[in-house]
Amino acid sequence: MATRTVPMEPRAAREEATNGSAIAAFLGGSIGAFAMGVVVILNEAGIFAAPTLYGPAGGVSGRTTLATIAWLVGWAVLHHRWKGREIAPRRIYPIVLILIGLGILATFPPVWRLL
């Protein structure tokens, strides 16, 4: 079967040759997880309650939307800054895992009882 190779644009080729976009996506995901944890823990502590965006679903609609916005904005900023660049994974990966861990921990109901 004949195949056709499409030449890659120099800019796209440069961005794919570097890991910046990938690291930005991973760190962006961890920022989203951490943001979810922060929004939830602030709500449970009575410090900040995200506005309800959809009444029948209650406060969870505001909390999850807020965290999703934080994730997308964080990812977009990191992607813009790091695309086409080579980022040292060893510096970033521990931060990614710590943010995810904290985010998950803060959404775990038994943790709220400690507040």
Added chain:
Amino acid sequence: MLFTDRSIWTMVHGIVLGGGALMGLAAALFYLYAARTSDGPQVSAPNGSRALAALTVFTAAMLWLTVLVGTYIIFPPYRATPPAGVTGLGQFPRSLIQASSETAWLHSFAMESKEHMSWIASMLATAVAFVTVRYRWGVLHDASLRNLAAILLAISFTLVSFVSLMGVFVNKVAPLQ
């Protein structure tokens, strides 16, 4: 009627979408594991990497559909407050499980966990999907990318498995009818 709209949505949420996401996560994890050898990946690119990209995009889409349906279609009738004077709580699952101290944990622990953790799983799976699409060849051949992608998928799989189990418990005691 054999199944109500609510029960059909519950099945779509838990079995079709959630089940599809779990299978996709397991398959993607296995794919990344199988591609990993001491000398580097043995999967021939680009066909192998294209399959992985399709698989992770499918998984992320299933996860987002699961959390959106769960939050905006399943959750509202679950948390509906019964009108004054109502004695039968069968149509009000949250009130039903909170009415007994033996089942109250199904809301305070199980459902409260489900509300937020599944969104984190979706974000992480989306990040991996983006990387597998953009770095089709690289995600299999770059050990650092492949390893972190596998870790995020494993975290996502664990979270989805946990919230799925909690969903089964809640639905067993107080199904949406």
